[in-house]
Amino acid sequence: MDIYRRKSLWKVVLIIVALLIMGASLRYSNELAREIAEREEEETEMWAKAYKSILEADENTDLSFELEMIQENKNVPAILVNERDSILATRNIDTSRGLAYLRKKLEEMKSEYNPIEIELSPGIKNYIYYEESVYIQKLKFYPFVQAGIITAFLAFAYVLFSTAKAAEQNQLWVGMAKETAHQLGTPLTSLAAWIELLKEKMGNPETRHVLDDVQKDIDRLELVAERFSKIGSAPEMKEEALKPHLESCVDYIRRRSSEYVRLELQCDENIKAKFSPPLFEWVIENLLKNALDAMSGKGAIVIKVSQEAGKVFIDVKDTGKGIPKSEFKTIFHPGYSTKKRGWGLGLTLSKRIIEQYHHGKIFVKESSPQVGTVFRIVLLNST
Numbered sequence: 001m002d003i004y005r006r007k008s009l010w011k012v013v014l015i016i017v018a019l020l021i022m023g024a025s026l027r028y029s030n031e032l033a034r035e036i037a038e039r040e041e042e043e044t045e046m047w048a049k050a051y052k053s054i055l056e057a058d059e060n061t062d063l064s065f066e067l068e069m070i071q072e073n074k075n076v077p078a079i080l081v082n083e084r085d086s087i088l089a090t091r092n093i094d095t096s097r098g099l100a101y102l103r104k105k106l107e108e109m110k111s112e113y114n115p116i117e118i119e120l121s122p123g124i125k126n127y128i129y130y131e132e133s134v135y136i137q138k139l140k141f142y143p144f145v146q147a148g149i150i151t152a153f154l155a156f157a158y159v160l161f162s163t164a165k166a167a168e169q170n171q172l173w174v175g176m177a178k179e180t181a182h183q184l185g186t187p188l189t190s191l192a193a194w195i196e197l198l199k200e201k202m203g204n205p206e207t208r209h210v211l212d213d214v215q216k217d218i219d220r221l222e223l224v225a226e227r228f229s230k231i232g233s234a235p236e237m238k239e240e241a242l243k244p245h246l247e248s249c250v251d252y253i254r255r256r257s258s259e260y261v262r263l264e265l266q267c268d269e270n271i272k273a274k275f276s277p278p279l280f281e282w283v284i285e286n287l288l289k290n291a292l293d294a295m296s297g298k299g300a301i302v303i304k305v306s307q308e309a310g311k312v313f314i315d316v317k318d319t320g321k322g323i324p325k326s327e328f329k330t331i332f333h334p335g336y337s338t339k340k341r342g343w344g345l346g347l348t349l350s351k352r353i354i355e356q357y358h359h360g361k362i363f364v365k366e367s368s369p370q371v372g373t374v375f376r377i378v379l380l381n382s383t
Contacts, residue, residue, distance in 0.1 A: 018154070026143040033139045037132060040076045044130045045116055047091070051080065051128075075133040079106050080118075082126055092133075105131075191218050226278050235276035235357050242305055242312065243267045245277055249284040250303065258297040263288075267305035273312040273379040279353045283362070286346040287316045287375050294320025294373065307381055314377040315365065323367040331364070354379075 079102065080089040087102055095102065109129035118126040195215050243265070250263050257263070284303075291301045299319035306313050323331060332351045354362040360379045367373040 018150070022143065022147045022150075025146060029139055029143045033136050036136055036139070040133055040136070041113075041130075044076050044078060044128060047076075047078065047128070051089075051118065075135060076130050077105070077109075077133070078128055078130040079109060080126060080128050081106065083124070088126065192222075223278065235279055237274050237276055237358075239272055239274045240277065241269060241272050242275075242314070243269050243271070245281055246284060246303055246305070246314075249281050249288060252285065253288040253292065253301075257292055260298040261292065261295065262300040264300065264302045266302065271305055271307050271312060271381075273381050275358055275379055276353075279357060283350040283353050283377065284314075284316070286350050290346065291316065291318035291320060291373075294318055294322075296320075299372075310381050312379045312381045314379070315374050316377075317372060317374045319372040322369040322371055323364060323373050324369075325367070328364040328367070332362075 075092065077093050078091040079087055079093065080091075081087055085106070087099075087106065090102065093102065093105060106129055109131045112131050113129070115127035115129045118128065120126060192215075195218065246265055246267055250265050254263050288301060295301075295318055301319075302315075302317045304315045304317065306315075332347050334348045351362055354360045354377055358379060360377060362375065362377050365374040365376040
């Protein structure tokens with residue numbers, strides 16, 4: 001459980017760091033845009049002074065410097081108007097789009113900055129209106145574009161990493177399962193042969209009864225080996241009635257539970273589904289064992305089966321201690337366990353069996369502290 005809390009904490013830390021980086025980038029870009037805007041305003045004022053000098057000059061005045069100053073303004077859009085708002089001149093604006101466009105730009109400029117006044121003579125003034133250059137506009141949007149690109153790249157990298165990690169985990173699951181089945185196979189075969197030999201040699205009924213019990217345990221181990229051998233392979237799906245298989249699981253758990261635990265099965269004999277019996281029974285047994293652990297030897301477990309619109313719903317309800325809502329998904333992660341000696345693999349295997357092999361779903365339908373939990377399995381039904 002701690003590993004997933006640390007994982008969630010790391011996610012929060014990474015998000016905070018990413019937000020700080022984006023905030024710093026945005027602040028720096030805004031500061032840079034402000035400095036450039038101030039410089040452009042100064043250049044516009046110099047352009048205004050140069051224009052005023054040209055208007056006030058006589059025919060003998062050298063205006064080369066003023067003309068050069070005007071020509072230097074290649075970025076800042078500006079419009080020169082008189083006191084009646086008649087447009088006298090423009091700079092860095094497409095005049096081919098007509099007078100209506102120029103009037104619209106003029107109104108936009110009026111809403112952005114105060115004009116630069118040019119006093120030609122007492123009581124006669126011209127005004128220069130201007131706006132930010134396209135470079136400042138791009139610079140202001142740059143942090144958001146940068147943030148979008150970084151976010152998209154991180155999301156792609158996270159998905160790619162998660163996919164590769166999941167594939168690696170799948171290979172590990174398959175390898176461990178098949179190796180377990182292989183390791184169990186040889187001694188089980190040998191034990192079965194020895195049991196048969198002992199039965200032939202010993203005629204004592206009591207001894208034979210003990211050997212029968214040992215045989216049952218061997219059969220159980222063989223079933224476990226068979227289940228592990230099917231991990232990683234395409235299991236054989238059969239359309240069968242669910243009730244006999246659920247009864248088998250209930251009987252198995254009932255023999256190993258306290259007399260204070262009530263197990264109840266509510267299933268119509270006609271309800272069928274397409275499933276792999278060994279793997280499906282494994283999932284049910286895992287859920288029943290978890291329910292027993294959650295109740296601490298006292299309570300009730302009810303398996304209720306229903307069907308609707310081509311789907312079969314298997315609800316396993318217990319009266320245990322419940323699961324916090326924040327852990328509804330975490331409990332299916334490998335290694336998650338509330339038991340001191342638990343490996344945290346039972347529900348992980350169950351989820352894999354139901355969702356990957358049976359193309360169904362398994363999830364916590366509902367849970368309340370000290371009231372109980374309901375796990376739901378959804379399988380396909382051809383009817």
